[in-house]
Amino acid sequence: MKYVNLLKNSSKFNIINFLLIISLFFVFDIQNVFAAVTISTIPNEVVQGEPVLIQISGAKMIDIKKLTFNNKKLNIFNYKNIPSALVGVDLRGKSGDLPIYLELKSGSSTSATLTVKDREKIEQVMEVPESLGGNSPENQTKVVNTLVDENALLAVIKTFTGALWTKKFIYPVSNPIITDEYGYSRQTGAYNLAHKGVDFKAKAGTKVFAMNRGIVRVTKKFKIYGDTVVIDHGYGVMSFYLHLSKIKVNVGELVQQGQLIGLSGNSGYVIGPHLHLSIRINNVSIDPIKFLELFK
Numbered sequence: 309m310k311y312v313n314l315l316k317n318s319s320k321f322n323i324i325n326f327l328l329i330i331s332l333f334f335v336f337d338i339q340n341v342f343a344a345v346t347i348s349t350i351p352n353e354v355v356q357g358e359p360v361l362i363q364i365s366g367a368k369m370i371d372i373k374k375l376t377f378n379n380k381k382l383n384i385f386n387y388k389n390i391p392s393a394l395v396g397v398d399l400r401g402k403s404g405d406l407p408i409y410l411e412l413k414s415g416s417s418t419s420a421t422l423t424v425k426d427r428e429k430i431e432q433v434m435e436v437p438e439s440l441g442g443n444s445p446e447n448q449t450k451v452v453n454t455l456v457d458e459n460a461l462l463a464v465i466k467t468f469t470g471a472l473w474t475k476k477f478i479y480p481v482s483n484p485i486i487t488d489e490y491g492y493s494r495q496t497g498a499y500n501l502a503h504k505g506v507d508f509k510a511k512a513g514t515k516v517f518a519m520n521r522g523i524v525r526v527t528k529k530f531k532i533y534g535d536t537v538v539i540d541h542g543y544g545v546m547s548f549y550l551h552l553s554k555i556k557v558n559v560g561e562l563v564q565q566g567q568l569i570g571l572s573g574n575s576g577y578v579i580g581p582h583l584h585l586s587i588r589i590n591n592v593s594i595d596p597i598k599f600l601e602l603f604k
Contacts, residue, residue: 344366346420347365350363353425355425359397359595360422361393362377371412372384372391372413375408395422396590396592397424399427401424405421408422432495433495434494436448440577451577452499455532458530458531472523472540473521480585481515484508486508488506488507491504505586507583508572508584510583514572514583516552518563518564520541520547522541524538527555527558530576533584534577535554535555535575536548539563545588548585551578552575552583553575554570554571555569
C-alpha cells in the first residue's frame with residue numbers, strides 16, 4: 309500500500325514538474341514574441357547634409373545579416389553595446405521618408421523610415437582670387453575642373469573596416485569660432501559650388517589637432533584645397549583638414565586624438581587664412597558640427 313501511494317505521489321510530482329517546465333517554455337516564448345527587434349535613429353529627423361546614427365534594439369551583432377539605408381548596405385558596429393551604423397545623408401540627395409531595412413540571420417526582418425527635410429538654399433558669390441589667376445571666366449572653369457580632379461583623387465581613399473576610435477570626437481582647434489557654415493552654395497561665375505565643410509577662424513600658424521584616433525591617409529598639396537591632411541577613423545568616417553601652412557604627420561601614421569597634425573594657413577583657393585574642416589561618412593560629406601553633436 310505504501311508502495312502504491314509512493315507511485316501515486318511520484319506520478320503527481322512528475323506531472324507537476326512537467327507542467328512547470330511547459331509553463332516556463334511558454335513564458336520564454338511569450339517574452340521572445342514581445343522582445344521585438346526595433347530600429348531607432350539619432351536624431352529622429354534630419355536635413356540634407358546631416359549625419360545619422362542608426363541603432364538596433366532587441367538583437368545582437370551576430371544576429372544581424374544586413375542593414376540598409378535607402379537601399380545601400382551599411383557597416384554595423386557596437387556603440388555602447390548597441391548594434392549601430394553611421395549614415396551620411398547627401399547634401400543634394402533625396403528628401404522625404406527614406407527607408408531603413410534590417411534583415412536577421414533567422415530570416416525575419418523589420419523596417420523603419422528616416423525623415424529627411426530639404427535644406428534651405430543660401431547662395432553667396434565667390435570670385436576666384438588673384439593667387440589663382442583672377443576672376444575671369446577661363447579661370448573660373450579651370451578652378452571647377454581642378455576641383456573635380458581633386459575630389460576624384462580623394463573619393464577613392466579606402467577606409468579601415470573596424471573602428472579606430474573609442475572616444476567622442478573633438479574640435480580640431482582650441483576655442484573654435486566658425487566663420488563659414490556648412491551647406492550653402494558659392495556662386496563662381498556660371499558654376500554653383502556647395503560648401504561641404506565648416507571654416508574656423510584661425511590665423512596662419514594656429515595649431516590643428518586630430519579630432520580622434522586614426523590613420524593618416526593623405527598628406528598632399530592641392531591647388532584648390534591647399535596643403536591637406538586626411539585621417540581615416542574607421543567605419544567609413546574620415547576627417548579632412550584643408551588650407552594648412554605646414555603638415556606635421558606622414559601617410560600611414562597612426563595618430564591619437566588631440567595630436568598636432570599641422571598648422572593653419574591660406575594655401576589653395578582662399579581669401580584669407582583659416583581652417584576648413586570636412587567630415588565624410590562612406591564618402592558622403594556631412595555637416596561636421598552635426599557630426600560632433602552625435603557623440604555628446
